[in-house]
Amino acid sequence: MDWAAASADPQYRAAVVDLLGALAYGELAAFERLAEDAKLAPTMADKAELAKMASAEFHHFERLRDRLAEIGEEPTQAMEPFVAAYDGFHKQTAPSDWLEGLVKAYVGDSIASDFYREVAARLDSDTRALVLAVLDDTGHGGFAVEKVRAAIDADPRVGGRLALWARRLMGEALSQSQRVVADRDALSTMLVGGVADGFDLAEVGRMFSRITEAHTKRMAALGLAA
């Protein structure tokens, strides 16, 4: 089903506007934080890597914002309901050094990929194409893996500290997401399997579980057994 057909249902339409608003502000906030965290970089090449991620997030923001305008929505208004959650997340998880910044960039990028993939399946073909296009350009966080590994090899105590940090990132992300789920009925309903199936809190829980599990596996692979 394409957007023209799917958006005839006002609840579906509201859900997609919420989704695009949430993703757009998420990308804009990520841009800001990555650009800020780039200042912690020990070398200019490292700084350029994080700046590159930031710039990619900005282009994602542009695409999502433009799509909102295209379907006749005011982008700022669509983003507004999600500002507190993202700003809260970033405020609670300001990295205190470069390694924490790298782990955050990698974790954030990976969780975003997982979420985009989960949600794509539930969308009309036009919205799905946009979400997959943005997803396709994600994954710039991989450069962090090698550097974090090298730091742990050099000093194994670093691993313990970063493992705690990764848990805190995930905990804060979950707590902000649950706040959004509680507030935004249309979005939540769509996330758990389409409007027709009605709202099922257990299914939201399962989606969060899948994303958390993937995160835990990635952290273990990185040497951050939590």
Add this chain to the structure above:
Amino acid sequence: MDWAAASADPQYRAAVVDLLGALAYGELAAFERLAEDAKLAPTMADKAELAKMASAEFHHFERLRDRLAEIGEEPTQAMEPFVAAYDGFHKQTAPSDWLEGLVKAYVGDSIASDFYREVAARLDSDTRALVLAVLDDTGHGGFAVEKVRAAIDADPRVGGRLALWARRLMGEALSQSQRVVADRDALSTMLVGGVADGFDLAEVGRMFSRITEAHTKRMAALGLAA
């Protein structure tokens, strides 16, 4: 003359490496500062405008860095001599509010355009094509003009404060540039008319005068008679 022919002269080659290093670090530093200043934006649309400029600067950085690598230079090493000047400039000119940030974005963007245009004429055809391509994608600062005008209309005292601010920006830019000119002989010699003509401090002074004059005219047009 193209790069292959022109770069046979080691002094010209050194000058271009200096130039590309200076421009590359300037763009990277501008990215960082604009992304930082975007936090001062009163609305999300304003924030997005400044973030867009930042992202454009990052892409300029990438092109200049890639060109350095292409001609066999280590980009970090080429940028290093200019870090102190740019960092010093930005440290001395951190905007204290959104309007100062806007004026800085506009002034910085305009001076960069003027400088790129001045320098392009003195370059071999390959380097010139790169500099003009980057220049062509500059000019994102124009959005600031309208907003600064509206703020002065609403409260004319704002104009006085911002006029002083614009003077401080130009003063600091000149003082850092003069430091670079004094330190980097090959670059300075090229800037004033090509290697063949020898070094002429008066001509450097005239270039600075032209750029300062254009700046003063722009500020007056903006309602910032200094």
